[in-house]
Amino acid sequence: MCNKKEYCGLFGVFNVEKPSDIIFLGLYSLQHRGQESAGIAISDGTTIYSEKGMGHVADVFTKSVFEKMQGNKGIGHVRYSTAGESLPANAQPIIAHTNKGHLALVHNGNLVNSVELRHDLERTGSIFATTTDSETILHLLARSKADRIEEAIIETLHYVKGAYCFLILTNDKLFAIRDGYGFRPLSLGKLHNSYILASETCAFDILDAKYIRDIEPGEILTVSNEGMQSIMPFAPTQKAYCIFELIYFARPDSYVFGRNVNIARIAMGKILARESSVKADIVVPVPDSGLYAALGFAEESKIPFQFGLTRNHYIGRTFIQPKQSVRSMGVKVKLNPVKNIIQGKKIILIDDSIVRGTTSKKIVTMLYEAGAKEVHMKLSSPPMIGPCYYGIDTPFESELIAANLSIPEIRQFIGCDSIQYLSLQGLLDSVNDTNEFCTACFTHNYPIKHHMQQFQQLRLFEKIDPSHDHS
Amino acid sequence: MCNKKEYCGLFGVFNVEKPSDIIFLGLYSLQHRGQESAGIAISDGTTIYSEKGMGHVADVFTKSVFEKMQGNKGIGHVRYSTAGESLPANAQPIIAHTNKGHLALVHNGNLVNSVELRHDLERTGSIFATTTDSETILHLLARSKADRIEEAIIETLHYVKGAYCFLILTNDKLFAIRDGYGFRPLSLGKLHNSYILASETCAFDILDAKYIRDIEPGEILTVSNEGMQSIMPFAPTQKAYCIFELIYFARPDSYVFGRNVNIARIAMGKILARESSVKADIVVPVPDSGLYAALGFAEESKIPFQFGLTRNHYIGRTFIQPKQSVRSMGVKVKLNPVKNIIQGKKIILIDDSIVRGTTSKKIVTMLYEAGAKEVHMKLSSPPMIGPCYYGIDTPFESELIAANLSIPEIRQFIGCDSIQYLSLQGLLDSVNDTNEFCTACFTHNYPIKHHMQQFQQLRLFEKIDPSHDHS
């Protein structure tokens, strides 16, 4: 299941000239949500054209490609690179000819019952060209006996469980869909007279577009030539906004789940400082993940903020293998300690979280080698003890250091003088939580009980093809 | 329908080391059957890997690609380039995950009921990633309730009507299938202890492999670790070997439908000479399509054979637009008249056939400009009056010159002194026909009455999904 997790960015636009240009810029500003592949699908009202490729947005799309893409609406997608898992065939949008017409779909999230859905679809005669959740959705839409695509979408959503934001493009409509928990963000904007949809509001800023509101959890929004229409076809459920979007993933200038990301991060740093008792000379962020929290920490603690680690901004894929002769190579191509800042100092090192611990260990080692007197590691989130099943690519629990070691053991592994995590309450306070957030990765309190769901799902599925009963 | 016609070459091999190398060479020798795209799928017993691309075999496959393709069996495909119709997504093999396992399929031919099949499949919930007949077949295989792939193949073949040779690769078997009419050729060979399948026997020669026999019309041949097994699940039908394979498409060194291609072509030329009464100085073939017939004509007529047209062997795609200043440019990049041979001569110009007439007109014009005194055009086949629905990319009837103009009018259009076609009887004699050949393009006598078939097909199809009745 792990290999189907996809952390992604979505963008859609309806009724503009040159939609490919607009989508390009939108995806460009969402690049941090996925660097593995990028894709665009455009409809001219009759046919959907698409272009996809491995790599960054600016590498995948060329002028000549865009000149061929005529139309006035479209969707785009950037996808996260999980190590060794990148297949060109899995790039989105996924496009298909169906009885509901020519469809293109992009997805951000993770369906917890996709294995079961796929198994049932295959059993009853569907063939799969990819290994993505997105293809599953298109199969379900096509299987629906409903005449109208709107009804088929509602029927399909009855079967799928998990975290999802979908944009679905037809030749005359654009659908924006967000699951009832609201795990992933999806916002609505307006550019002149055109509606825009994007995973984060930073995609509106690059276009000088106006943020209107978030797509509601459980909402199906339809954009067509007749305007915008919203339906909420399901009973409301508990909210479960991904708190990790605020801790790490979203861009600091985005407005996500009704919060300014940078304000939340600065607050995390301040509360972390209040919960801290360590004396030190300087506060050093791990760039760029620890920047805002470090600033908050420095402000609250009155310990000077220093750029003690520089980041190489020209990181590209390097095939050069780390050699034993070059210690901590893997980190050094990205980060370099600024010796004169580090030397002889007691350092508070701020990062957002620790996953496996190996990178933190390398950074700490680098700092000691650069002359640090003490390194006190501080994280702007609690210990991560559980994997995410809702669309963030975290490893198995067996690889999560905090799920396997005690905090003193983590400190020992990392090799720092002390280690401190932000408390869960501190985290919730920093985002002004009113019981809307999913914190499962810190608490094991998963919003979807997916084994229970699985049984129910199978029963529902049988409705698709009653002939099974007799086979 | 026209745009789904595919003239192609197939190759398959079971139980060899480095199947990709063997398939490469096989496809290389079948390149004349399709220059648009090439593809290979290899199974290692667990997974099917594939590599496809636009262009010639030698351009698509690289050493590094092949190093990654491990396995001991596989199939390959080359596909014909129809103007403006080449989509990367349509390149074969088509691969899918299905309830019958991981499948790869290649196809040569044309299904006359593919539109209906596809429509029914879409109507009942299938989604299509390509516009190929081959994807239709995979859907039908997946839809079959049969447990065994063998049974699913038989069931599927009940639904499809038309001309087809299929190779289907699973993780443990290789199937070779030829329709009951036998429209397209498919031969079985042996390389040491391994079975090989190829559209033409010239693919055996390049490998020093031994020709065993043709796959019979209506035969399903299964190659597995248990050896070879053949079934003939359908009632025998009239044979309808494509006579155009012998006239033009197959390589002259191939042995097709029990005939040596070159012998048939020489015979066509000889009979054409017997049916001719023109006096001339030299016999000139249009290279390379008229070579063997011209040789036969020269031998029979005692008129000297001369290479009066040279062919540029380094033809590649050129983007240079013909200019008005350069008359007959389109032909000149391929052919050049040898002035000293042509000048002052009465010429018998031999080609295999005339489709639209525009190329013949340009060649004849070139010969006159080079000083020919007379040009007598002779074709080694009868006037082409009907399109092919069985896998050869001929244009609509409205574009076939012989379907629209009388022979004197054709002569006038081409601008030659006289024109002569081989008689139908002469053609049949030259291939020693015993009522086995399809000559529909010359006679309108189509072996499959596809409108009648269409009705029957729909009824059969309903068996797949009985729930249709109620929808």
Add this chain to the structure above:
Amino acid sequence: MCNKKEYCGLFGVFNVEKPSDIIFLGLYSLQHRGQESAGIAISDGTTIYSEKGMGHVADVFTKSVFEKMQGNKGIGHVRYSTAGESLPANAQPIIAHTNKGHLALVHNGNLVNSVELRHDLERTGSIFATTTDSETILHLLARSKADRIEEAIIETLHYVKGAYCFLILTNDKLFAIRDGYGFRPLSLGKLHNSYILASETCAFDILDAKYIRDIEPGEILTVSNEGMQSIMPFAPTQKAYCIFELIYFARPDSYVFGRNVNIARIAMGKILARESSVKADIVVPVPDSGLYAALGFAEESKIPFQFGLTRNHYIGRTFIQPKQSVRSMGVKVKLNPVKNIIQGKKIILIDDSIVRGTTSKKIVTMLYEAGAKEVHMKLSSPPMIGPCYYGIDTPFESELIAANLSIPEIRQFIGCDSIQYLSLQGLLDSVNDTNEFCTACFTHNYPIKHHMQQFQQLRLFEKIDPSHDHS
């Protein structure tokens, strides 16, 4: 002359296994010094192989390329992209077969008499394949009548005037050369038993190599199997270290001209604060050029430091044209104001310098549009009034805003509430200058009087080919 200016990064290594890997990492960390093209030359003792290409280091070099590059010493180069000026043929290293053997050369700097040198060389029969200074040097080396390459280098350096660091690779030696003024940095390091040369010390850090010392102004350092040898063949001259390396170009973690870059920048910010009298709510850096100065300013002024502008880290080449509908597009693809930080605030905006003023104007406009109450622009260097002739790609004087407008006019053009430049003395204090720095771009006080030099140069040149006298 302007189009020959090259801002670049150099790297060299002698006597290592797999020099291509080491050079790759070195260039990777020097990528900020040039993103237009990258190249590597390796000697195996008999032949020099090279690989060059347009683009980033990680794009140009592939594993398969490196497998072919065998040897134990080599040099590398990254080159700056000047708008519209990037020719593949100009990528370095430049390689030639000469009477001094097979030579490869890389260059950082700018020769002020290259036009004259080239003219003389052409006049006396040299042919040029590129438009680079580097090819001129190779011609002069080849023209030298000296038997030994060492002598030829000294002779050549007599002719060239300007700013230069060269690395020259032969099949058995590596030369590192720095002009007598010391305009550009060049440092010597050691990795185990191998000597390394790099434009900046950050290239040593990525390799865990040790910084030894700078190549002295006027020094010719020879590295061979016999070890290291240094000569200073010219009379000492005034030093003229480029102060702009400390203000902007060098990486903050580098140690350049005996100064830690980050310390110098923080000091600039502090002195700027002392020279300032503006009251404001927050200090906001233009990322990343204003980061350290802003930190210094905030510390000194006690005004809170805030990341009010975010930078898109995934900048690639975009072909999307700014539209009028998207104001300040050119800047928006790189920077986005963080509205909640900016809104209603009196902002001190810190950058390193203003060249043309157009980018600053766009940033200031963005800040006002994001709700800033006041924007006070502050620069950590004095007004730039003169172009650099010594290797930094600055535009003509007519395009330098401070050369053409008064400070109040600049403020008006930029559209900010106030503008303040660091004083020249403040700048010199921040780098602890003892009369070693070139500040010509701020003072018009150019260290090389190149028109005078030109005459002398011509006379010297005649010595190369005495036969001229008689022609």
Add this chain to the structure above:
Amino acid sequence: MCNKKEYCGLFGVFNVEKPSDIIFLGLYSLQHRGQESAGIAISDGTTIYSEKGMGHVADVFTKSVFEKMQGNKGIGHVRYSTAGESLPANAQPIIAHTNKGHLALVHNGNLVNSVELRHDLERTGSIFATTTDSETILHLLARSKADRIEEAIIETLHYVKGAYCFLILTNDKLFAIRDGYGFRPLSLGKLHNSYILASETCAFDILDAKYIRDIEPGEILTVSNEGMQSIMPFAPTQKAYCIFELIYFARPDSYVFGRNVNIARIAMGKILARESSVKADIVVPVPDSGLYAALGFAEESKIPFQFGLTRNHYIGRTFIQPKQSVRSMGVKVKLNPVKNIIQGKKIILIDDSIVRGTTSKKIVTMLYEAGAKEVHMKLSSPPMIGPCYYGIDTPFESELIAANLSIPEIRQFIGCDSIQYLSLQGLLDSVNDTNEFCTACFTHNYPIKHHMQQFQQLRLFEKIDPSHDHS
């Protein structure tokens, strides 16, 4: 020296719109003269732009490249692939900035004193970017003290010895130059009001251009806006037209050295038949090198001509290694025997020549394996006993089978029943020789005594740089 031999095709045009299109088509029809690399240089009157690449003409040039190449005159080049010797840097045209202006040069032939010239040039300070003769010529032009390029060309030609056709492009002129022996062909044509130059007349035919005349041996033809001007600055010398152009290299539809190539080849076949006494069933050409000679042989001998070997027209680079299991693989990817034609027959196999003998051996073996009863090999040229020093890439004498084995031994090596070469007198008769041809590869009678020349050359060269005497 061997590695500098280049067999090539040249094309030039002056005063046309879109010269790149015209040159493209010209090179396209000269592709048989070189498949390794292709290049075009265009002048717009101010600057020379060029585009070069490895591979076929149709692969190297793209529409977008041509859109950038504006101008009204240009030259082009195709180059032969000598095994393992193809360097991108060596692709032509070679372009340089010189004191004679911006120059581009293409070359067909081989300078016998290029090593000496290059040595002298290097010794006196020239640097070389390539290993081509062409760069040497540009150096000599640049070294000339002459003011006018015309005089510099004459001076340069005094130094060079060997076989050459040059086209030299400046910003206002196009020069066509042929050595005094006339080793290589070079023809002048006219397209409307524009002059064209091409290695073979088939390049005129593709453009519907008119053949005017050959460039004379020793002629320097200048094309400029003032029209055409011809000078013959050297004393006439013996002619030495390469007879191998007529035997093998030139296209059969070209008119070369005043002869129609196809007529010459048919005549070779006829005379070969007259000199033959073997009885056989069929005459089989090795396609395409033996086609015309076989036709002549068949006509004269009255033995039927048959296409007993088919050629794969889609030959591309294949990386597949011949395996032991596939005998004669190397040949089989190109040629396949037509079994039904070969079986049981006594065959006369016609080819143009035998170089190493390995390919002939494979073809003969294939024929026996295909069932041939007897194979009598016949060559339309005498035994090749000496390498060519004048521009055809033949191997060292030690590799030429006829230089090392007697004819009975060759027969034994090839494994055929008999072998027969055309007599020298027969060859000369077939081309109507009046003592104009070079037959050195068959006679060892080399027109240029290059060791003697070498001495004289050195003396001449000294004039360039009298200062040598004193160095």
